[in-house]
Amino acid sequence: MREGIEGGYSACSYVGRMVQTATDSKLGDNLLTLRGVQWILGTKDDPYALLLRAASDDPRELGRRIRERGPLSFSHAMAWVTASAEPGEAVLGDARLSPRHPDDRTETAEDADAGAEAMPWDIPVLRKVLPLRDAFVTLDRADYVRLARWAEPVIAGALARRREVIADRYRARVRDLPGEFDLMTGLARDVSAAVVADLLGLPAGRRERFAQLCAGTAGTLDATLCPPRLAAARDLLTSLAEMRKLLGEAVESARTSPGEGLAGELLRAAADDAETGPDDVLAVCVLLAVVGSDTAANLVCETVAALLDHPDQWKLVRADPGLAAAAVEETLRYAPPIRLHQRYAQEDLELAGQRIETGQEVVVVAEAANRDPAVHGDPDGFDIRRPRIRHLTFPEGSPVALAASLARAQAAAAVTAVATGLPDLRRADGVLRRLRSPATAAVLRLPVRTG
Amino acid sequence: MRVLFVTLPVKAHLYVQVSLAWALRAAGHEVCVAGQSQVVDDITHTGLTAVPIGAPLDHEAAMAEVRQRQEESQEAEERGEEAHPWETEWEKVLDITESRPEKLTHDYLHGVNTVWTFNIQTLSPPDMTDDLVTFARTWRPDLVIWDALIYAGPVAAKACGAAHARMLFSLDLLGRMRQRYKGELARRPVEVWDDPMEEWLGATLDRYGCGYSDDLMSGQWTIDPVLPSMRLPVDLPYVPVRFVPYNGRAEVPGWLSEPAESRRLCLTLGLSLRSMGGDRVSVAELLDAVADLDVEVVATLNAEQLAGVDKVPDNVRAVDFVPLNELLPGCSAIVHQGGFGQTQTAMAHGVPQVVLPNGYWDTVLRAGQVQDFGAGLAVGDPDRVSAAEIREKVVRVLQEPGFAVSAARLREEMLATPAPAEIVPLLERLTAEHRAR
Structure with a gap:
């Protein structure tokens, strides 16, 4: 008789097991496949393919190499790519190129799943494997233009009115920091999320969860270009769904009992605009939370890091904190928190001498275009007194455009607070960046110390 | 259990x-x-x-797809286009x-x-x-x-x-x-x-x-x-x-029971291989290269591989399949592509080897190990090999007694495992x- 006995195994248990669907296991397999393909594509030394890998290659060097390949070149990673200012501007200003893929305009969720019935050797498509509809980051270009038209003045007005509150938030946190701390987790991340929560007028009971969801959704833009790890992808999808629900409730409550928050202001402005859609106010709120909060926190870190790395510029800001806004603007050019913009051709078109077919992907490497020597003098220098700072970091008609004024206002407040409260700040160690973040190169840690 | x-x-x-x-x-x-x-x-x-x-895998369809991709990529390369890294x-x-x-x-x-x-x-x-x-x-x-x-x-x-x-x-x-x-x-x-x-x-x-x-x-x-x-x-x-060699269902052919008239060399290449190396060394050239050696060459070649061979040299016995485990005890050397079974079976019988590694997995490393041990010679770069180089290595392995001595030591180590x-x-x-x- 065999000695096996019935009973629980020490290593694993059926108790409390989550029921997982085949779709879930397919998600993991697809993400791994896409990541494997990304590494294989990099083996031919194609600079854009290497940029998507987001490994330890220097992104600035890769950007230079993309520019050397011509104004608009086709990458093995199946995208047209530009790292030059002029074609970059042309791409971002072209109404025929949109963040939304033309196939996604009419497609239902079932259509997207049908794509999974592929043969083993077919490579899945990231935007179908990981649909990010809840994040509103893949709308039509025209939608973003429309949203900005009526929402941007409201956001700018709300930020202007709250300027002192935002400054206070950063000042208060700066006062409490120890001698050695991490600028991202100790300052930027928390305060940024709190400022957005203030702005949206979220009730006190929802703020902690909101901050967690901001962290959970922080990888959204990167996930449109680089498959995240499975755990990160699951977290992203559930966080996005919950964020949308939380903000949906906030918008509903503002509708029934108009208060001080931005949601109420947006509802009123939307009601005055002839073209607003039913989800518009929610879309603006979600974009401010999902894109705005992370972008602001990264911009805070990038600006402080750039200043600490350029003592002459840091001295200028300490002497005149009024230069903080200029430092932020130069950072948006020099070390932008948004580095890649993804577009799809809505029709066959010709651009920079290349024929682009409907549905093809076009990517602007903003980080490199911002250093295009054809447009910028001393492109690799960090100079907050440039007479006119130009960059492609927050282009019109994109999901990041609505985050621009929020990120600028927060970063200026943070830099002012740091320059006045911690004038002897120094870097303590290298910066650590989030895994697989080619679009944002998001900061995980920026260790600094005073004295 | x-x-x-x-x-x-x-x-x-x-x-x-x-x-x-x-x-x-x-x-x-x-x-x-x-x-x-x-x-x-x-x-x-x-x-x-x-x-x-x-689920039963549609192996045929998969292989057809792979072959088609290989052909397309080869054609692209012949046209001077840069091959997609997926294909390279x-x-x-x-x-x-x-x-x-x-x-x-x-x-x-x-x-x-x-x-x-x-x-x-x-x-x-x-x-x-x-x-x-x-x-x-x-x-x-x-x-x-x-x-x-x-x-x-x-x-x-x-x-x-x-x-x-x-x-x-x-x-x-x-x-x-x-x-x-x-x-x-x-x-x-x-x-x-x-x-x-x-x-x-x-x-x-x-x-x-x-x-x-x-x-x-x-x-x-x-x-x-x-x-x-x-x-x-x-x-x-x-x-x-x-490692105990196992070659699948097998029977010992009659000729193998008879004593060999001269020393025996086993030549075994991949079953679909028709040419190799930078000069595309053909099976015919390979056979020509060993035609004047004073050995009986037992070559595992199927009909497809023999299709390009006008005349099989007199000292070559071409066989479709023979269990290596039964053939190798009577062989003085083996030429092979570095597969695990081939290398290990040669070691098990203490037979010196000339290895033309096919580059898959560990074949290059293992060929190097055999050479370093003195139990054979490895062709450094099979992509550039010539028939003359293969012949020269075969002659050395057959003539220099050190190879057989080292191969015998490997067999001893194997038997002690x-x-x-x-x-x-x-x-x-x-x-x-x-x-x-």
Whole structure:
């Protein structure tokens, strides 16, 4: 008789097991496949393919190499790519190129799943494997233009009115920091999320969860270009769904009992605009939370890091904190928190001498275009007194455009607070960046110390 | 006990497991071998019991697709176009055999780990893993012995509480890569650990309500048919086992029973190989190169390979198939492509080797080991080999007695390694120690 006995195994248990669907296991397999393909594509030394890998290659060097390949070149990673200012501007200003893929305009969720019935050797498509509809980051270009038209003045007005509150938030946190701390987790991340929560007028009971969801959704833009790890992808999808629900409730409550928050202001402005859609106010709120909060926190870190790395510029800001806004603007050019913009051709078109077919992907490497020597003098220098700072970091008609004024206002407040409260700040160690973040190169840690 | 073997659906992998499976059987244990449909006949032909797992793979369609892609990429290259990296040999850029320390950066190892995870993952698709887990939970094996490429094996072991051992079919390239990669990871902050293999295994185990543990990666122990002196220096528990050649169903042809008139040279190339090297050395040229040697050449060539040969030289006996294990004892040397079975069988019989490694997996490394040991010669770059070079190496291996002396030493070492039957008590003990029920 065999000695096996019935009973629980020490290593694993059926108790409390989550029921997982085949779709879930397919998600993991697809993400791994896409990541494997990304590494294989990099083996031919194609600079854009290497940029998507987001490994330890220097992104600035890769950007230079993309520019050397011509104004608009086709990458093995199946995208047209530009790292030059002029074609970059042309791409971002072209109404025929949109963040939304033309196939996604009419497609239902079932259509997207049908794509999974592929043969083993077919490579899945990231935007179908990981649909990010809840994040509103893949709308039509025209939608973003429309949203900005009526929402941007409201956001700018709300930020202007709250300027002192935002400054206070950063000042208060700066006062409490120890001698050695991490600028991202100790300052930027928390305060940024709190400022957005203030702005949206979220009730006190929802703020902690909101901050967690901001962290959970922080990888959204990167996930449109680089498959995240499975755990990160699951977290992203559930966080996005919950964020949308939380903000949906906030918008509903503002509708029934108009208060001080931005949601109420947006509802009123939307009601005055002839073209607003039913989800518009929610879309603006979600974009401010999902894109705005992370972008602001990264911009805070990038600006402080750039200043600490350029003592002459840091001295200028300490002497005149009024230069903080200029430092932020130069950072948006020099070390932008948004580095890649993804577009799809809505029709066959010709651009920079290349024929682009409907549905093809076009990517602007903003980080490199911002250093295009054809447009910028001393492109690799960090100079907050440039007479006119130009960059492609927050282009019109994109999901990041609505985050621009929020990120600028927060970063200026943070830099002012740091320059006045911690004038002897120094870097303590290298910066650590989030895994697989080619679009944002998001900061995980920026260790600094005073004295 | 009940022992479940899990094989890659390829004969060469299955055959490495057969002698141990029979040793366990002969010691009174129950044995099953699980594999996908395309290997089921091969399993039953060994006399062992097969467990088909996974949806039948449309192997023909897959191969046709692969062939078509290869042709398209070759045509593109002939037209002077740059081949897509998908079609080119990324294995050479992210080479799992790479040993130069300056090349073994975190990114390099991460890349190798990423692309190999992606490949290994396709060898254990969800439907096959589901079937294996279901079978294992029903049959309840005490021990799962899994081919080092089939991670459905340890997952099923974990899901049914069995002990599990990894069985090698080559040098332990995967074990070495894991160890190096873990070393590099340990130097990095935990927030930026990005281990795709652990991610995949973790997610797979999660489906069966199990958690990941490090033994999943390399087995609770590793059964290793590589000679101990040739084993890569990897810090894992190995159980060495003698390689006992098995060539499938075979009969000894009449001519092999008769004494050879002269010394015998075995020439065995891949069955579909018609030409090789930079000059595209053809089978005909290869045969011409050995035509004037005072040896009887036994060449395994099928009709397709012989199609381009006008006249088979007098001293060449072309045979479609002959079991290497029966042929090699009478041979003075063997020319082969570095396959595990070929190299190991030559060692088992103390036959000097000329190795033209085909570049797959560990063939180049192993050819180098044979040469370094003095038991044969390796062609450095088979992509540039000429018929003259092959001839020169064959002549040296036949004429210089040192090769045969060293080959005999390898045979001695192999005979000193415990035979499959001899490790059965150890496997019983290890199973009792590691079993979770």
